[in-house]
Amino acid sequence: xxxxxxxxxxxxxxxxxxxxxxxxxxxxxxxxxxxxxxxxxxxxxxxxxxxxxxxxxxxxxxxxxxxxxxxxxxxxxxxxxxxxxxxxxxxxxxxxxxxxxxxxxxxxxxxxxxxxxxxxxxxxxxxxxxxxxxxxxxxxxxxxxxxxxxxxxxxxxxxxxxxxxxxxxxxxxxxxxxxxxxxxxxxxxxxxxxxxxxxxxxxxxxxxxxxxxxxxxxxxxxxxxxxxxxxxxxxxxxxxxxxxxxxxxxxxxxxxxxxxxxxxxxxxxxxxxxxxxxxxxxxxxx
Numbered sequence: 001x002x003x004x005x006x007x008x009x010x011x012x013x014x015x016x017x018x019x020x021x022x023x024x025x026x027x028x029x030x031x032x033x034x035x036x037x038x039x040x041x042x043x044x045x046x047x048x049x050x051x052x053x054x055x056x057x058x059x060x061x062x063x064x065x066x067x068x069x070x071x072x073x074x075x076x077x078x079x080x081x082x083x084x085x086x087x088x089x090x091x092x093x094x095x096x097x098x099x100x101x102x103x104x105x106x107x108x109x110x111x112x113x114x115x116x117x118x119x120x121x122x123x124x125x126x127x128x129x130x131x132x133x134x135x136x137x138x139x140x141x142x143x144x145x146x147x148x149x150x151x152x153x154x155x156x157x158x159x160x161x162x163x164x165x166x167x168x169x170x171x172x173x174x175x176x177x178x179x180x181x182x183x184x185x186x187x188x189x190x191x192x193x194x195x196x197x198x199x200x201x202x203x204x205x206x207x208x209x210x211x212x213x214x215x216x217x218x219x220x221x222x223x224x225x226x227x228x229x230x231x232x233x234x235x236x237x238x239x240x241x242x243x244x245x246x247x248x249x250x251x252x253x254x255x256x257x258x259x260x261x262x263x264x265x266x267x268x269x270x271x272x273x274x275x276x277x278x279x280x281x282x283x284x285x286x
Contacts, residue, residue, distance in 0.1 A: 014078050087217060088169045092104045101177070105176050107137060110140070113143070114141070116139055125143055131175075148232060152241070155231035159225035163228070163232050164232065174209075179205070200284060201281045201283075208278035209275065211269025211271075
């Protein structure tokens with residue numbers, strides 16, 4: 001992916017390396033790219049990837065995060081993430097104007113290491129990247145992308161990071177357009193199976209918005225970038241995760257969509273570029 005150092009977004013906060021003593025949700029998390037309950041093999045880390053849901057819940061424990069000096073690579077990644085954020089700001093501000101949606105209210109982005117406190121509650125790095133609607137911030141622990149490659153078999157690369165970032169910004173768009181609140185209302189009136197289908201539709205729409213963002217930034221793409229995004233989307237499909245972790249697939253428990261669905265909706269957004277064509281709810285629920 002082509003990118004360059006440029007002016008910095010005012011909506012960016014880098015908390016990596018900061019000492020942070022706080023409460024971590026041991027039994028829950030917030031919206032993220034994957035929803036899994038995966039016990040990591042052996043004693044390599046001694047921690048569990050928690051189920052990631054929109055509302056924080058479960059018991060809490062206290063953990064001290066040690067302070068460390070950021071490396072040059074850390075700093076370069078921070079600049080890259082800032083570049084992605086300001087690019088999404090510019091792209092979606094223009095698309096909101098073109099679609100007569102008023103001013104685009106920009107989200108904030110927080111980079112963190114190991115643990116973070118949010119308006120949705122507290123989370124550990126096991127939650128992966130996530131968006132908190134209560135404070136309208138995207139939270140990213142960049143160690144997730146190593147996990148995406150080593151544990152889930154994704155290709156990796158800078159555009160895989162861009163895809164995940166654009167997906168989380170897609171959840172912000174759903175928040176400011178009122179989609180997320182409607183989904184929560186419908187889920188409160190639904191059984192678990194129907195609530196899961198609503199969640200799938202919401203996640204696939206965020207993938208679609210990520211594709212729309214990519215469509216309007218084709219000038220930044222290099223050979224292999226779309227393949228990196230497709231590899232990431234394939235790796236975090238519900239069926240791929242269940243098959244890898246359980247050995248079997250239960251479609252009724254899907255909350256993010258299959259690998260094929262995630263790839264297809266990203267590509268629909270990428271090929272079309274029209275944010276109005278992302279009605280995943282009608283496509284999946286009717």
